[in-house]
Amino acid sequence: MSMPNAYLPSIPHLNHEARRRLRQLREALGLSRPKFADKLSIPPTTLKNYELGYREIGGGVFLLIANHHELNEFSPWLLTGINPPQLILTADTVSTLNP
Known part of the structure; x- marks a missing residue:
């Protein structure tokens, strides 16, 4: 039996971050939920x-995004949170300037 890696975030934390980034992407693209869906x-x-955490985001959704010709560039960031695309940085900057 192996010991859990103390450096890995918990699954609930990862799920929270994934839904936060999914919503952040949708909002940065300027899309309503129905249009993004x-x-x-x-x-x-x-x-x-x-987005509200009532359901876990399944791997299929990430695959849909990874294979979508308009959204695939956001896949690495959605999965890892590393190196956010310029679109996200701009949206974050705007939201901090206009609370």
Whole structure:
């Protein structure tokens, strides 16, 4: 039996970060939930449930984004949170300037 790696974040923490980044991406793109859900071919209520933490985001959603011609550039950041794209940095900057 192996010991858990103390340096790895917990699954609940990772799920929280994933839903936060998914919503952050949608908002940075200037899309409503229904429009973003349509882009991903998922029901808007499913997207809402992901963003609000009522459902865990499944790997299939990340695969949809990774294979989407308009969204695939955001996949590494969505999964890791490392090296946010300029679009996200701009949205963060705007939101901090206009609370």
